[in-house]
Amino acid sequence: MKFWSEFYIPTLKESPADAEIASHQLLVRAGLVRKLSGGLYTYMPIGLRVMQKITQICREEIDRGGSVELWMPHVHPAENWEKGPRWNAAREIMFRADHAGSGKKAGAEPEFVLGPTHEEVITPLVKAEVSSYRDLPKSFYQIATKFRNEIRPRYGLMRAREFVMMDAYSFDADDEGAIKAYHKMKAAYEAFFKRVGVLAIAVEADTGVMGGSFSHEFMVPAEVGDDDVIYCEESGYAANREKATSGLVATDFVVAEPIGEIEKFATPGVTTIKGLAREPHNIPADEQFKTLVYIGDDKPFLVLLRGCDDLEEAKLGTLGFTLVRPATPDEITPLMGAKPGSLGAVKDTLKAADQLAGVFADEAIKLVGNGTTGANEDGFHLRNVNVTRDLAITGWGDFRTVKAGEPCPTCGAPLKSRRGIEVGHIFKLGTKYSECFAATYVDDQKQSHPMVMGCYGIGISRTMQAVIEQSHDKDGIIWPWAVAPFQVLIVLLDPAMEEAATLAKTLGVAAELAGADILIDDRDERPGVKFKDADLIGVPLRITIGGRGLKNGVVEVKWRHESEVVQIPVAEAASRIAALVEQPASA
Amino acid sequence: MKFWSEFYIPTLKESPADAEIASHQLLVRAGLVRKLSGGLYTYMPIGLRVMQKITQICREEIDRGGSVELWMPHVHPAENWEKGPRWNAAREIMFRADHAGSGKKAGAEPEFVLGPTHEEVITPLVKAEVSSYRDLPKSFYQIATKFRNEIRPRYGLMRAREFVMMDAYSFDADDEGAIKAYHKMKAAYEAFFKRVGVLAIAVEADTGVMGGSFSHEFMVPAEVGDDDVIYCEESGYAANREKATSGLVATDFVVAEPIGEIEKFATPGVTTIKGLAREPHNIPADEQFKTLVYIGDDKPFLVLLRGCDDLEEAKLGTLGFTLVRPATPDEITPLMGAKPGSLGAVKDTLKAADQLAGVFADEAIKLVGNGTTGANEDGFHLRNVNVTRDLAITGWGDFRTVKAGEPCPTCGAPLKSRRGIEVGHIFKLGTKYSECFAATYVDDQKQSHPMVMGCYGIGISRTMQAVIEQSHDKDGIIWPWAVAPFQVLIVLLDPAMEEAATLAKTLGVAAELAGADILIDDRDERPGVKFKDADLIGVPLRITIGGRGLKNGVVEVKWRHESEVVQIPVAEAASRIAALVEQPASA
CATH class of the missing domain: 3.40.50.800 (Anticodon-binding domain)
Structure with missing residues (x-):
């Protein structure tokens, strides 16, 4: 029992100027947090009480899921990350830490980094501890502060430089065990979010820089969320837009009748899909090919889409490059012989095909017959382009953004879309990290194998804010019973x-x-x-x-x-x- | 109820090579911690359980002491520290944190630091929140990870780069309130250590770089401790050696009879107290003056002691300099006209008296009559030197190291000495930080005053190890009931x-x-x-x-x-x- 006069709850009438969304405003107005600096918040007494309640519920459910709690350092030797598989991708989002007197040169590798997640620490730890199949499976978790060098921290605790996360790591002898661990953890997550009193939906997700074979995100539906969830009310299908597929794409190619011969025609000043769709050309976007140039690990590659489709950049992750970025106009013109707006992948027009890491086509272009594409010559396009006959495709994939209204990949009903806040993520990692750190075990036949890993995260501080976003009215917060301060x-x-x-x-x-x-x-x-x-x-x-x-x-x-x-x-x-x-x- | 086979307690037969003391060896052997890197430890499952129990006991007792829990960021904007009163003294022991892409030059001021303690964060916070005497007193605490850039981390969790600390801060309207807060916290500490099951003795302590008017340390007696405690079994007097006084010094000057005239004599090759005590000079150390040169905030000053006494450097903190260090021989010789070993503070021999920030004499030299000191001329000393007549003293103080056997300052019984591990510290800070950050309040007469502060720390991780150090046998740890995993x-x-x-x-x-x-x-x-x-x-x-x-x-x-x-x-x-x-x- 506490008395308000002896406790400290500094409520405010006004919202801070930088609070754009209701939950951020209420965090500050209800005296739950105070800002120290961009993305750095002090948890005030009632804010900390909510955090402690969410933490304790999380601990109980993850314990029940068979994982054992430990607590790893916040400061990591940079060498652990340099040895790991994602240093190049992760270093930009990490704080580097050095001594005042380390005498390090600017731009030199740091001695330490602040951990944004702990694969690079726990994998060597488990490697040192576990060596026999008899010691497996093992699963460990911690609830601890993580650090992320957000360039533009915003939305209060949603995108902060310091945040509290539950992170768990499972180690199994084989794939079957790893999948079992994954589903056990998924059930623990569901129990956690239910007890906290927040609606969080598991959706299929991209594995991103973390790597691994498959993953689910837990999304709290909210207009202010950073992510789009594509879902079907009929079949229950749900996926992050980055990962969503649709039933739109036929497996067979559409064959134009009759198939025309390629013709080059002048398109002076026309450098966009929309431009080509207008007078005098009148070529509908879904009869055009869009040709994008990307750089994957320093080599250029092309992505082909229908003119009416958008690229879902996250889906390029399936191509296996470590770092992917759009090529700059300065890189594109010498490579393709034309500026962006007149590009294409028709076989004979590709001057530097040997320099390309590949030409990857989205499945949906199978729906285009007698299409139009750039001629790799400024101010010219080609018509009557047909996929199998004309395009220099080296690989196929799903690269397009799925839109609401497309058919569900499971049942064909129209897909819907809504925004969500990601509050949890589970990954089946496979052996990416265990191979990198030689975290192997010996089986009963004395054969050595890499352990099969999974990793799992719940944003504790983010969950607190998501609860507020989902449960408030014009007068303030409406706490669910279990996490009320x-x-x-x-x-x-x-x-x-x-x-x-x-x-x-x-x-x-x-x-x-x-x-x-x-x-x-x-x-x-x-x-x-x-x-x-x-x-x-x-x-x-x-x-x-x-x-x-x-x-x-x-x-x-x-x-x-x-x-x-x-x-x-x-x-x-x-x-x-x-x-x-x-x-x-x-x- | 946990089952060992499903839990994880990796016991070891052998101690790690770098574990010098029993508690460090047992931390590792009993599977409580694993080392990630020097001074960075993972708390393994049973280690974390002990930490959580100590944390919870600490929370309950500090709550009972009337302080309110909150939780501040680990990453601090460096500007908070630059504005504060101890940036120059503290920066060397702090980690600096920057973005990978911050483009900072080497040696430039960092954008962020990792907090070793939080006065520089909580004082501006309370300044922004509290403005009236009606809101005072206030006391806040947190239990959180702290960071310290230890050059030579050792003894496991004793001197680590990351450690868990309870840190509390009290804000009062006046000195009387601050002293009340101090004693309330002292009582909470005593209750905490008692419940944890560790013997920790409150001793008077130096305020050091923290500043403030007075302080107590809580010491766990242990041979491996870093600190010396001087104590008296009769009166209960106890102080850190850095702060300890003794009853040795009479307030009156000893007057030699007869008082001799100063004589210079040759002492070729003799540059130490011991050398002068030997043949052919035979001058006992307690009849010599020791003259030391220090630099305080870039200005030199002298410290005079008896030849038989040692300087307790921490006691120079009372002189009010921000940074104090011994002068180098290269600085001493031009200043004094002689090399170390022939220095003195006799009036006429001090060539550069105007360059000195002062000549500070330890009270114990009052016991010397007709003493001997250096002549500020290589190879020469002066005899028949008498304090009041001859020495250019500008200030007095207690600068010597108290030794076991000296009389207790309270009752005169012989003092004893033993080593201890510091597990807690309480400071009455006064207005040092509140003035610096303009943390003021308005009284009932509408007058503005700086708040009077106290700050308080308990080493949670250190307490865990101190418990082990105090409670083990050759076979392993003997946990007190309340904190057993x-x-x-x-x-x-x-x-x-x-x-x-x-x-x-x-x-x-x-x-x-x-x-x-x-x-x-x-x-x-x-x-x-x-x-x-x-x-x-x-x-x-x-x-x-x-x-x-x-x-x-x-x-x-x-x-x-x-x-x-x-x-x-x-x-x-x-x-x-x-x-x-x-x-x-x-x-």
């Missing part, structure tokens, strides 16, 4: 009145024994201020003592998520409140 | 035997209900291995099930700190064990 707020209208103060303590003790955390608002403030603050900080159950009610022998009880105020006779208050508390507390 | 270990001699396994679970549940954490050793290992591991990891209460005992209808019970094994009939085991658990659990 306090579950019961007893408002004393006149704290100096001894009878009221004694009753508050009696009811507080009764509610505490029933399993709730109690805050008594004993401040010397007007009732209006107290009720506004109560709504703002979002304590689920409010009990008001004092005023006319107390004279009439009643206390007032109100749930934050309901508008009704219920009057309870003082004599019954302790038992009635205990009963109210026991119900959600045991949920 | 598990309190009861049930050893199954034959885990495959169903009757034994069922009994283990029954007894485990009984002990758990009585308030203990239970570990069941269900590994497929020989009994000898299990008993050795049980002693090594130091679980307080061991219950053995199986073998001949079980055939005879008994289980064996043994306390880790006792040698006796008690046999209990199976039928009584659950209730007897519950009774054993309830006693220490409620202590």
Whole structure:
């Protein structure tokens, strides 16, 4: 039981200027956090209480999932990362740490980095500890601060430089075991989000720089989310847009009838799909080929799409390059012989085909017959281009962005799209890290194999903010019971009145024994201020003592998520409140 | 209830080569930590459990002491420190953090630092939040990782680059309030160390680079400690040697009879106190003056001591310089006109008196009459030097190291000395930080004043190791009940035997209900291995099930700190064990 006057909850009337979204505004206004610097926040007392509750629920569920808790250093020797498989991709997002007196030259490799995640630490640790199949499977997790050098931190705790994450790592003897570990962890995540009281949906996701064979993200649907989720209400299909597929693409090629002969034609000043779709050319976007130039690990490659489709850059990850970026106009022109806007991949027009790492075609171009593409000559295009006959394709894949309305890949019903906040991610990593760090085990035939790994993350601080984003109204936060900083707020209208103060303590003790955390608002403030603050900080159950009610022998009880105020006779208050508390507390 | 086979406790027979002290060896051998790199340790599952228990006890006691928990960032903007009062002194011990792409030049000021403590963050925070006397007093604390760029990390968690600390900060309207806050915190510390089960003695301490008016350290007596504690068994006086005083010094000057005239004499090749004490000079060390040259904030100053005394460098902190260091021979010779070994502070021989920031004399030289000192001329000394008549003293102080055997400053009994591990520190800071950050409040007369601060630290990870250092034997750790990773270990001699396994679970549940954490050793290992591991990891209460005992209808019970094994009939085991658990659990 805490007293507001001795505790510290600095509520604010105004939102800070840099808070663009409701949850960020409420984090600050309800006194949960204070900003130290961009992306660096102090968790104020009630913010920390929520974090501790989310942490404890996470610990219990991940424990139940069979993982064992440990705690790794925040500062990592850079050499662990240099040895690992993703130093080049990850170094830009990491803080580097050095001594004041290290005498390092600018641009030199740092001695230490601050960990954004811990594969590079736990894999060598497990390698040193575990060597026999008898010691497997093993799964370890920690709940700890992570660091990410966000260039543009924003949205409060959503994209911060410091954040708290649960990260888990599983080590199995074989693929079957790893898949079992993956599903055990997925179930633990589902239990966690349910207990926290937030709706988080598992969606198929891209594995990105982490690598690995497959993964799911846990998404909290919210308009302010950074990610698009493509989903089907019929089949239950759900995937991050970066990973989503659709039923649009036929496996067979569309064959134009009749197939025309290639013709070059002048298109002066036309350098866009839209331009070619207008007068005088009138070529619909879905009858055009889009030719993009990318650089993969220093070698250029082409990506072909329908003119009406957009590239989903994350999908280029399947090509196996470590670093991928769009080529610059200065790189494109000498390579292709033309500026962007007149590019194409028709066999004879590709002057530097031998310099290319490949020409990768999106499956959807199979739907184009007698299409139009650039002639690799400024101001000229080619018509009657047909895929199998004319294009110098070396590989196929799914590279396009799936849009709402396309058919579901599972059932054909129209797909929908909504934005979401990523609060968790699970990866089946395979042997990418264990091979790199030689984390092997010996089987019962004395044969050595790399361990098969999985890795798993839950954003603890992000989950706190996602809860607020999903559960608030115009007056403030509406905390789910399990993670509320306090579950019961007893408002004393006149704290100096001894009878009221004694009753508050009696009811507080009764509610505490029933399993709730109690805050008594004993401040010397007007009732209006107290009720506004109560709504703002979002304590689920409010009990008001004092005023006319107390004279009439009643206390007032109100749930934050309901508008009704219920009057309870003082004599019954302790038992009635205990009963109210026991119900959600045991949920 | 955990099962050893599903948990992870990697015990080792051998100590790591770099572990010099017992507690460091046991941390590793009992599987509590693993080294990632110098001064960076992973807390393995049972190590983390102990840390979490110590953390929770600390939280409860500091809460009880009236401080409110929050959680500040690990990464601090360097500008906070540049604005603060100790940037120059603290920067060398801090990690600097930058982006990979920050383009900072080597030697440039870093953008961020990793916090070794948080005065520079909390003072501006409280300044922004609190402005009226009505909001005071306030006290905040956190339990969080701290970073220190140790050049030579050693002794495991004792001197590490990352460590966990409880740090608290109190803000009061006046000195009286600050002293009250200080004593409240001191009481909370005493309660904490008592509950943890470690003997920690509060001793007077130097305020060092932290600054402030007075402070106490909490010391765990241990031979491997870094600090010397000077104490008196009669009066209870106790102080860090850096701060200790003795009753040796009379307030009156000893006057030589007769007072001689100063005489210069040749001392070729004699440049030490010892040399002058030998043939042919035979001048006892306590009749010599020792003259030391130091640099304080770029200006030289002299310190005068008796030849038999040592300088306690920390005591120079009272002189008010920000940075103090010994002068180099290259700085000394031109200043004094002679090399070290022939220096003195006799008025006429001081050639560059105007360049000195002062000549500071230790009180004990009052005991010297007709003394000998250097002539500021290589190879010459002066005899018949008398303090008040001859020496160019500008200030007095206590600068000498107190030794065991000297009289207690309180009661005169002989002082004793022992080594200790510092596990906590409390400072009355005064207004050093609040003035620097303009953390002021307005009183009821609308007058503005700087808040009066205190700051407080407990080394959580260090306390864990100090417990081990204080409580172990040749076989392993002997955990105090309250912080043991598990309190009861049930050893199954034959885990495959169903009757034994069922009994283990029954007894485990009984002990758990009585308030203990239970570990069941269900590994497929020989009994000898299990008993050795049980002693090594130091679980307080061991219950053995199986073998001949079980055939005879008994289980064996043994306390880790006792040698006796008690046999209990199976039928009584659950209730007897519950009774054993309830006693220490409620202590």
